[in-house]
Amino acid sequence: MNAKTIIRCAEAADADAIARVQAASWQETYVGLLPASILSAETIEDKAARWKRILGDRADFGTIAVCIAENDGHPCGFASGCQQRTEALKKEGFAGEISAIYVLQRFQRGGTGTALLRAVASSLLEQGIAAASLWCLKSNCVAKRFYERLGGDIIAENANAHGQKTLVEIAYGWRDLASLAVASSHS
Numbered sequence: 001m002n003a004k005t006i007i008r009c010a011e012a013a014d015a016d017a018i019a020r021v022q023a024a025s026w027q028e029t030y031v032g033l034l035p036a037s038i039l040s041a042e043t044i045e046d047k048a049a050r051w052k053r054i055l056g057d058r059a060d061f062g063t064i065a066v067c068i069a070e071n072d073g074h075p076c077g078f079a080s081g082c083q084q085r086t087e088a089l090k091k092e093g094f095a096g097e098i099s100a101i102y103v104l105q106r107f108q109r110g111g112t113g114t115a116l117l118r119a120v121a122s123s124l125l126e127q128g129i130a131a132a133s134l135w136c137l138k139s140n141c142v143a144k145r146f147y148e149r150l151g152g153d154i155i156a157e158n159a160n161a162h163g164q165k166t167l168v169e170i171a172y173g174w175r176d177l178a179s180l181a182v183a184s185s186h187s
């Protein structure tokens with residue numbers, strides 16, 4: 001990771017910055033993968049309001065960690081972790097969930113994603129959560145390579161109809177989060 005990039009815990013005041021990174025990354029990543037109606041359903045203001053709630057009412061949202069990456073003081077990525085939201089995965093022992101991870105395109109491939117995922121994994125472990133999962137669009141090949149490189153195993157698949165389109169998501173799981181907490185992007 002670039003020496004100018006740091007990872008830190010996000011605070012309520014970071015909600016706007018997180019929303020801006022998320023909105024930009026959605027446009028960079030999901031045009032062509034997600035229907036336009038989904039991409040335009042939420043404004044940046046909607047996203048910021050949701051992140052304010054997630055960062056403010058941590059217990060209500062089961063929020064465990066929200067980490068932000070800053071390059072030279074400018075937000076360039078973030079990741080979050082929470083209590084498991086999918087009952088079936090909880091029953092399989094995945095008590096935690098990585099609920100979001102986004103790095104702006106021009107900062108990708110520099111180890112920032114790995115550092116963010118490692119930071120969230122460490123926070124989950126500190127809360128006594130040893131295994132976690134995340135959901136990823138099956139068509140998101142870059143993210144799939146990233147998770148597979150970091151040892152994630154495919155543990156579930158889910159298909160949902162959106163108008164004419166069927167969106168297929170896959171879940172990756174880490175049974176031993178300790179291995180993710182020490183992962184390196186260059187190992």
Ligand SMILES: CC(C)(COP(=O)(O)OP(=O)(O)OC[C@H]1O[C@@H](n2cnc3c(N)ncnc32)[C@H](O)[C@@H]1OP(=O)(O)O)[C@@H](O)C(=O)NCCC(=O)NCCS
Nearest residue numbers: 101102103108109110111112113114136143145146149185
């Ligand atoms: C997935 C994502 C978070 C990875 O972040 P990143 O900062 O690029 O990740 P890293 O630099 O730590 O990459 C670690 C390894 O993952 C793999 N990887 C990451 N991006 C890759 C790509 N575009 N092609 C092939 N492999 C890739 C590589 O093995 C890489 O190691 P290397 O660069 O030494 O070869 C980032 O691409 C992203 O934010 N994408 C858009 C949003 C998104 O899809 N989020 C996930 C939603 S489920």
